[in-house]
Amino acid sequence: MSLLSKGSPRPAKSSKPRLYTARFDPYSAGIRFLLNKKGVDYDFVYINMQDKPEWLADINPAGQIPIMEIGDEIVCETIVIYDYLEDKFPQVKTQPTDPYLKAKDKIFIDHTKEYLTGKITSMVKNPTQENIEYVCSVLKSINKIMGERGTDFLGGTSPNFVDYYLWGWVELLSALKAAHELSFELDKDEYKHYWAWVMKMDKDQHINNDRETHKLNLKCRTAFFKSVINGSPDVNAGL
Ligand SMILES: N[C@@H](CCC(=O)N[C@@H](CS)C(=O)NCC(=O)O)C(=O)O
Known part of the structure; x- marks a missing residue:
């Protein structure tokens, strides 16, 4: 899996949901566990947070990960991503309905x-x-x-x-x-x-x-x- 840093081009869109993540990032980890639990077939790219690619700020002005990309939809902020995934992939519930x-x-x-x-x-x-x-x-x-x-x-x-x-x-x-x-x-x-x-x-x-x-x-x-x-x-x- 490649590690995208300053100067790396933005990867082409994926036909699958894609998570911009980093191996050791605890925010992203929670999202990855949840995607696994929901059985979502997703791909991911590693971002070098010590030397971020320039385009990261275009998809999240805060320059932070995790970021979820599904087609033209790009969602950042961990808690917002949890809600988004719950609505997008409702078959396996990961939040209470009550x-x-x-x-x-x-x-x-x-x-x-x-x-x-x-x-x-x-x-x-x-x-x-x-x-x-x-x-x-x-x-x-x-x-x-x-x-x-x-x-x-x-x-x-x-x-x-x-x-x-x-x-x-x-x-x-x-x-x-x-x-x-x-x-x-x-x-x-x-x-x-x-x-x-x-x-x-x-x-x-x-x-x-x-x-x-x-x-x-x-x-x-x-x-x-x-x-x-x-x-x-x-x-x-x-x-
Ligand atoms: N409020 C964000 C915080 C995410 C966050 O701090 N991510 C770290 C993961 S390494 C990050 O991107 N840090 C780099 C930076 O803040 O420049 C969330 O909940 O998703």
């Missing part, structure tokens, strides 16, 4: 975005005690919500868009721990709902398909984070 449950899931995503994702991103370069404690406290609230829902997944009996969004981020934690040689542990009892969820998500076939497609595992994630910490991100880490 308005209240849907509202609760949207609030969950909003809070995850507000309190967790930025802190995990900060931990890549600054794994300070303060950042670690903050992330642990947010995961504790998530553990509580999981306990209150009382289901295997946030989405009920199988993962939905909220599970996949969250997984894209929490999956990074073990690689961050390894890259920085951090010793913090989330207690198995105190975080028992969270751990039960982690064990089940780790076995999800759509997540595992994605790991295979993009050659992702703890070792290459750790190598990627080490390269980021050293100032020269290696998007091909582990390939």
